């Protein structure tokens with residue numbers, strides 16, 4: 638018998654689809670962080686003010702560390718538990734879960750994981766598992782997790798994470814947002830609503 642490492646994918650194994658959480662399943666800025674921040678700082682930041690990238694310091698000033706610190710305060714104030722859900726996301730994730738195992742892959746800190754799980758279990762029970770990568774402002778961790786999971790498709794809103802995933806050979810569905818406008822690399826497909834996603838995933842699997 639020939640020895641060696643063989644990658645086996647049995648016919649009954651379902652394809653894996655990965656999805657980001659913030660701004661894909663959950664409107665983090667609009668339903669949580671900005672209302673919390675504005676109330677404390679007398680600002681009027683809106684989702685539409687974030688147009689350069691999803692890094693807040695590139696849009697609103699201050700430093701990356703400042704915003705990471707503010708997000709931690711938001712978390713410590715129980716903010717994650719008050720977040721909403723994106724339009725149609727619950728129904729469409731339930732549809733996806735009929736044809737694939739859906740894994741949430743988030744850049745959120747490990748410290749947030751318990752609250753993240755509480756929110757996910759309550760609103761997205763069809764998601765099989767949630768992976769907190771502590772990857773905000775970091776490069777390569779999302780692509781690496783997609784490869785570990787053997788995900789064929791990643792659903793994202795960040796062009797930076799989209800690029801690292803396609804570079805690693807993972808197709809990306811990009812949820813349209815003010816911060817991800819402009820041309821996209823080959824293998825990245827822009828959508829404007831969760832309603833478009835199950836049919837597109839079916840085509841890509």
Ligand SMILES: [Mg+2]
Nearest residue numbers: 657659660794
């Ligand atoms: Mg996101």
